[in-house]
Amino acid sequence: MEKNILLIVNPVSGGMDKSEIIEATSAFADKEGLNIVIYTTTADDDTAKIKELYDTLKPERVVVAGGDGTIKLVAEALENADVIFGIIPAGSANGLATDLNIPKKLEDNIPVAFHNAFMEMDMILINGNKSLHLSDLGLNAELIKNYESSAIHGKWGYALQVFNTLLDKEDPFTATITANGQIVECVAQMIVIANSKKYGTGVVINPQGIMNDGKFELVLLKNLDLPIFAKIIAGNIPVETGDIEIISTDKANIKLNSPVSFQIDGEYCGRETELNVAISPKKLKVAIP
Incomplete structure (x- = not known):
C-alpha cells in the first residue's frame, strides 16, 4: 500500500515563492516511492x-x-494526531527551526523532514493559547505590533521599527510573578x-531552554536601553548582567x-494584565537532525 505524506505550504510566509520547495519536496517523495499530497493554506x-x-x-x-505561525497552525489542527512533523523553514520568523538546528538549505532539510529521528516537544499554554516557542510581554511585542502595521517590511522595515519602538518605549511595568511556590515582584521592560x-x-x-524537559523559563529583562536591545535583536544577549533574571518552572x-x-510566537495578541502559564509536556513530535 502506498504511503502518504501531507505537505502543508503557506504561500505567503516570509514573502518568498514556494514553488522550489514544492518541486524539490515532490521529487524527493517520488524517489522514495511516497505519495505526496499538497495543501496550500488560505487563511x-x-x-x-x-x-x-x-x-x-x-x-x-x-x-x-x-x-513559526504556520507550524503552530498545523500543530493546533492536529494536536490529537499521533504523527511526526517535518519542518521546512520558509517564514519570516523561523525561530523553532533555528532552535531545532534544522538545516537552512533545502537539499539538507528535506531528508531531515522525511526521515530523521524525532523529539517529543513540550508546548506552553498561556491563558489557554498554545505557544511552541517564545512569547513575550513588553518591548518586543511592541516591536512586532509596529512592524505588523508598518508599510515597509523586510530587514529595513524591521530595523526602522526597532528604532521607533525604542524611541516611543513605554515606562517599565511592574509584574508580580507566582512560580515554584514563591512570589517575585519586579519592574521590567x-x-x-x-x-x-x-x-x-x-x-x-x-x-x-530545553524543549522537552517539562519546564519553561521566564526571562525578566529589567533594563533595556538601545545597546542591550540591539544586542538581543542582532546577536547575543548579555545574560551575565544584573539586569536579567531567569525563573525555570512548570x-x-x-x-x-x-x-x-503581548505576543505569542511572533504574532501580536493585544494587551494583557494577567497571564496564566503552564507547560503541556510532550505534545508534538518533530523531526530533528
Missing part, C-alpha cells in the same frame, strides 16, 4: 480542512513549509516566556500593574 478555515485531509489520508508524516533558547534571528535569549501566574503588549 480560510485551514484548521478544519487540515484535520479533514489528515483523517482521509492518514499520512506517515506531515511536512510543514512555512514559519520585557518578560519572555520561553520554551526554547533562541529567537528566529538566532539570538540566545534563554540559555537554559507553571506561573503573572499579574501586571497596567495592560502590557
Whole structure:
C-alpha cells in the first residue's frame, strides 16, 4: 500500500515563492516511492480542512513549509494526531527551526523532514493559547505590533521599527510573578516566556531552554536601553548582567500593574494584565537532525 505524506505550504510566509520547495519536496517523495499530497493554506478555515485531509489520508508524516505561525497552525489542527512533523523553514520568523538546528538549505532539510529521528516537544499554554516557542510581554511585542502595521517590511522595515519602538518605549511595568511556590515582584521592560533558547534571528535569549524537559523559563529583562536591545535583536544577549533574571518552572501566574503588549510566537495578541502559564509536556513530535 502506498504511503502518504501531507505537505502543508503557506504561500505567503516570509514573502518568498514556494514553488522550489514544492518541486524539490515532490521529487524527493517520488524517489522514495511516497505519495505526496499538497495543501496550500488560505487563511480560510485551514484548521478544519487540515484535520479533514489528515483523517482521509492518514499520512506517515506531515511536512510543514512555512514559519513559526504556520507550524503552530498545523500543530493546533492536529494536536490529537499521533504523527511526526517535518519542518521546512520558509517564514519570516523561523525561530523553532533555528532552535531545532534544522538545516537552512533545502537539499539538507528535506531528508531531515522525511526521515530523521524525532523529539517529543513540550508546548506552553498561556491563558489557554498554545505557544511552541517564545512569547513575550513588553518591548518586543511592541516591536512586532509596529512592524505588523508598518508599510515597509523586510530587514529595513524591521530595523526602522526597532528604532521607533525604542524611541516611543513605554515606562517599565511592574509584574508580580507566582512560580515554584514563591512570589517575585519586579519592574521590567520585557518578560519572555520561553520554551526554547533562541529567537528566529538566532539570538540566545534563554540559555537554559530545553524543549522537552517539562519546564519553561521566564526571562525578566529589567533594563533595556538601545545597546542591550540591539544586542538581543542582532546577536547575543548579555545574560551575565544584573539586569536579567531567569525563573525555570512548570507553571506561573503573572499579574501586571497596567495592560502590557503581548505576543505569542511572533504574532501580536493585544494587551494583557494577567497571564496564566503552564507547560503541556510532550505534545508534538518533530523531526530533528
